[in-house]
Amino acid sequence: MSRQWWAALVFVAALALLPLGASDYLLSALTLVFIAALVGIAWNLMMGFAGQLSLGHALYFGVGAYTVAILAERYGVTPWIGMGIAFAAGAAIALLIGALGFRFAVRGVYFALLTIAFAEFGRIVFEHWSFVGGTGGFYLKALSATNVPLISLRGGARFNYYALLVTLTFAWWLSVAVVRSAIGYRWRAIRDDEDAARALGVPAFRLKLLAVALSGGLTAIAGGWSGLIGGSLFPDSVLGMRLSIDFIVAPIVGGIGTLFGPILGAFIVVPLNEWSRELAQAAGINGLNLLIYGVLLMAVIIVAPQGGWPWIARRLGLVERVPCRPGEQARNGVAIAASDSTTGDTHGQTSGRTQGQTPSRAQGQTSDRATQ
Amino acid sequence: MSAILQLKGVTRRYSGLVAVSDVSFDIEQGSITALIGPNGAGKTTTFGMIAGAISPSAGSIHYEGVRIDGVAPERLCAMGIARTFQIVRPLQGMSVIDNVMIGALNRTSNLKIARSNALDLLDRVGLGTKAFEMASNLTLPDRKLLETAKALATGPKLLMLDEVMAGLRPAEADRVMDVLSAVRAEGVTILLIEHVMRVVMAIAQHVIVLNHGELIARGTPSAIVTHPRVIESYLGTKAIHP
Numbered sequence: 001m002s003r004q005w006w007a008a009l010v011f012v013a014a015l016a017l018l019p020l021g022a023s024d025y026l027l028s029a030l031t032l033v034f035i036a037a038l039v040g041i042a043w044n045l046m047m048g049f050a051g052q053l054s055l056g057h058a059l060y061f062g063v064g065a066y067t068v069a070i071l072a073e074r075y076g077v078t079p080w081i082g083m084g085i086a087f088a089a090g091a092a093i094a095l096l097i098g099a100l101g102f103r104f105a106v107r108g109v110y111f112a113l114l115t116i117a118f119a120e121f122g123r124i125v126f127e128h129w130s131f132v133g134g135t136g137g138f139y140l141k142a143l144s145a146t147n148v149p150l151i152s153l154r155g156g157a158r159f160n161y162y163a164l165l166v167t168l169t170f171a172w173w174l175s176v177a178v179v180r181s182a183i184g185y186r187w188r189a190i191r192d193d194e195d196a197a198r199a200l201g202v203p204a205f206r207l208k209l210l211a212v213a214l215s216g217g218l219t220a221i222a223g224g225w226s227g228l229i230g231g232s233l234f235p236d237s238v239l240g241m242r243l244s245i246d247f248i249v250a251p252i253v254g255g256i257g258t259l260f261g262p263i264l265g266a267f268i269v270v271p272l273n274e275w276s277r278e279l280a281q282a283a284g285i286n287g288l289n290l291l292i293y294g295v296l297l298m299a300v301i302i303v304a305p306q307g308g309w310p311w312i313a314r315r316l317g318l319v320e321r322v323p324c325r326p327g328e329q330a331r332n333g334v335a336i337a338a339s340d341s342t343t344g345d346t347h348g349q350t351s352g353r354t355q356g357q358t359p360s361r362a363q364g365q366t367s368d369r370a371t372q
Numbered sequence: 373m374s375a376i377l378q379l380k381g382v383t384r385r386y387s388g389l390v391a392v393s394d395v396s397f398d399i400e401q402g403s404i405t406a407l408i409g410p411n412g413a414g415k416t417t418t419f420g421m422i423a424g425a426i427s428p429s430a431g432s433i434h435y436e437g438v439r440i441d442g443v444a445p446e447r448l449c450a451m452g453i454a455r456t457f458q459i460v461r462p463l464q465g466m467s468v469i470d471n472v473m474i475g476a477l478n479r480t481s482n483l484k485i486a487r488s489n490a491l492d493l494l495d496r497v498g499l500g501t502k503a504f505e506m507a508s509n510l511t512l513p514d515r516k517l518l519e520t521a522k523a524l525a526t527g528p529k530l531l532m533l534d535e536v537m538a539g540l541r542p543a544e545a546d547r548v549m550d551v552l553s554a555v556r557a558e559g560v561t562i563l564l565i566e567h568v569m570r571v572v573m574a575i576a577q578h579v580i581v582l583n584h585g586e587l588i589a590r591g592t593p594s595a596i597v598t599h600p601r602v603i604e605s606y607l608g609t610k611a612i613h614p
Contacts, residue, residue, distance in 0.1 A: 182481045189474040192463035199423060199457070201449035201478030201526050257465075 003317070008260075012169055016162075024157040031157070031229065033270045034164035035222050040251040040262025041168075041175050042218035047248075048257030049179055050211035051191025052098075053112040056119030057219050057247045060090040062239030063122065064220025065227035066132055072152070072228075073140055079153040083224050090220025091213040093118075098212035102205050107194070119244055126235040137234040140227070153228055160229050167225065168263075171218055176259055178214070187211060191257075219247075246273075249293070253300050255307020264309045272296060376401040376530055376561045377422065382431035382441075384417050391417040393585040394431070399530070399578075404552065404562045406572040406593070409582035410605055415565045416458050418582065419534055422563075423455040424448045435530065449478055452529035456519035456536055458565070462507035469494065469503040471518060475525030493521045498547050513540050520548060524555065531555065533564040537571050549575050569597075581605070 019027055039057060046052050064086040071077035071085060097118050101111050127135045140154070149155030153163065178184055189197035190204050198204050227233050237243070254265025273289065280288035304311035375398035384392040392414040399405050407415050420426035422433055424445040433441040440448060454475075463471050472490035473483070480486055494500045497517045502510065510518060520536050533552075537545045545568065552575060556562055566572050572579060572593055579596040581589040583605040589596060596602055 182477050182483060182486070185470065185473060185477060185483070188466055188470075189463050192465045193461050195425065195445075196457065196461035196463065197474065198445040199425070199449060199455055200475045200522055201446050202474060203446045 007316075008172075012165075015165055019158050019161055027157040027161040029271065029274060031160045031164050032274075033266045034161075034168045035226055036247070036250050036270050037263040037266035038164070038168050038171050038222040038225075039219050039247045040254065040266055041171050042215045042222070043247055044251040044256060044258075044262045045175055045178070045218075046211045046215035048251065048261070049184060049191065050187040050208055051194075052208055052211060053109070054115040054212075054215070054244075055112045055248070056097075056115035056117075056244050057215075058239050058241065058243040059115075059119040059122040060094060060216040060219035061223035061226070061243065061247070062126065062233075062235070063093060064090050064223030065233050065238045066126070066138065066223075067220070068224035069138060069140055069227040069233055070132065073138075078151055079224065079228060080151075083153075083221055086220040086224040087217040090223075091217035093122075094212040094216025095209055098209050102208050116241070116244070119239065120241065123235050123239040123241075126239055133233070135235060137232055139233075140231045142231075160225075164225060167221065171221075172259070172263065174218075179259060183207065183210065188257075249297070251307075253297070253308055255304075255309035255311075258307060258309045258313075260313070261307050261309040264312070265307070268308065269296075374401050375399060376436060377563070378434040379418075379422070380432050380434075382418070382421060382428045382433060384414075384421060384426060385429045390585050392421070392428075392582075395582070395585075395587045396431075397580055397587060397590060399561060399563055402556065402559055402561055403578060404556055404564070404576050405578040405580060406576035407563060407565045407580050407582065408567070408569075408572060408596075409588075412584075413582040413605075414585040415582055416534060417585075419455060419532055419563075419565060423453060423532060449526055449528075452527070453532065454523040454526040454528035454530070455532040456523045456534050458534040460512070460515040460519050462510065462515055462518055464506075464508040466507055467503070468499060468505055468507050468510065468518060471507050472521050472525045475522040476527075478526040490521075490525055493525050496551055497521045497524075498544065513544060516540060517544070517548070520551070524551075528560060531560050531562045533562065533566075535565055535567060537566060537568045545571060573597075 015030075018030075022030075039061060042060075043054060043057050046054055067086040067089050068079050068082040071082040072079055077085075097115060100106075101114050106114055126132055132138055143152070143154055147154065149159045155163075179187070186197065186202045186207055189200065189202050190207060194204050223238060226238065250265035250269045251262040252265065253269055254263065255261030272292065276289035276292040279292075280286065300308060377399040379398075380396050382392060382395045383390065395414070395418060407418065409415055417426060421428050421441065422435075424440070424443050424447070427442045431441070432439055435448075435451065435453060438451075440451070440453075443451075463474065466474075469487065469490050472493055473486045476486035476489040476493075477483075480489075491500070491503060494503050497520055499514060499517050499521060502514060507515070507518060516536050516539060520533065523531060523533070531552075537548060540548065549571060552562055552564075564576070566576075576593055579589075579591060579593050580587060581596060581599070581602050583601075588601045588605060589599045591599070
């Protein structure tokens, strides 16, 4: 097992043992972190690896939340099955939006606009749909005394914590497996240059659909958990534009296109958000939390433009060094240092991702993005 | 010999501008054919139409007897048509070897096999020592070599190269020519756009000349260089320069 796997294992084990000595408040807060990380992983699969920007992930989240809650409350369907249906619903909606967008070659920011439009459309539909409670919201009944958490998937802080830890671990493992497979390689090719990738035989349409479907499905599961934990659902709070933006801050702070970035980002962003909100309340200054948010984002851009995880991973020595053939290391270093200053960019396609790499980094970076 | 590729009356218009006009030619299986012509002659547009990046406005393209105009590039790649881009398009966020692996994954879904195929190809074109650098760190000549390696990695039956020798030092160009000759010996048909006449004379059996979107001459390299219309298209007529 590589060093990275050990690090991941230690991390999960520490989280699994944490409830032994933690308060319910802390566990609830960490559960929110896990949900944010789960959505971050899902969003990052689509944006960080397949290169498709979504600014409407609240749609999948909200649909998942309502699906699980309504199935459980109205039809007595256990969330075990509800989660599966939520995944399918989220994936199906993502497929529909993706198929429409990709079929008509809507790319880049225009695709992002399309995702916003669909998310807002979804929110408005839910606000006017009496079946789901409209703007009045949808409520889950309070837990009965005979509640069995493992059947209803609803329980106390500790149950929720473990449920999300398991879900998150599974989602993370899934994303690692997919990103390190041929699919992941081809996603990154699409991200870097879709037309060039297609000329190399990459079936871009199908692979982009796979990315959005997987992303939408996982996000719907996060939404499902969120609904079960919160117990009340309002279109504005689970389908709103604000939520779509909140979702993407964590993976951006943690590092777009890295496997661990969204988790790290969630651990930074969610507690900071909570803390700054309390601070703003205590100080009686409205909007102080947003100010802190903004300052944090600026700090990340300045200190670690590629996100926090690549920055930390380098310092921890967790960046997987691709074995060079003997004797090449030294030569490579020289060659890169030389070409860095001379290459420039030949046709104005400077990619933001590749800038700012120091020569020594670039060298071991063959699959950095895929392996971190 | 049979034709692997047939163009019949292929035309491409861009709202009034005719980039390629009624071009017809066959490419023989196993041959090396050069497509030459002055800038703006329509060479790259013709390439794009064969590779599926551009749909012809009129005419038809057949590959191995199957009509392929309008077929998506990734389908054509799977059918054995590989192309390079004149304006090189490395996948900038990936390493050199990962770039080539993307091509190799066209033939196998096994990453280990794809990786070793990619390494072999990089050694072959002379980029082996730079396999683990980021593609964005390569110099322009190296990016040209990378384009060639990527296209070769897809395991093509028809390899289309768009000015891959431009900007290469003579020794590097010779190396690529050796690779192309070896690839051809393995049965791959090659169609190349090339301005370096030394290369064309050395490795092409057939030359097709385009000018202003029209096919003006075709034949062996030695016949082409003395062809009056070819000389006229490159150097102008005596009427213009008496």
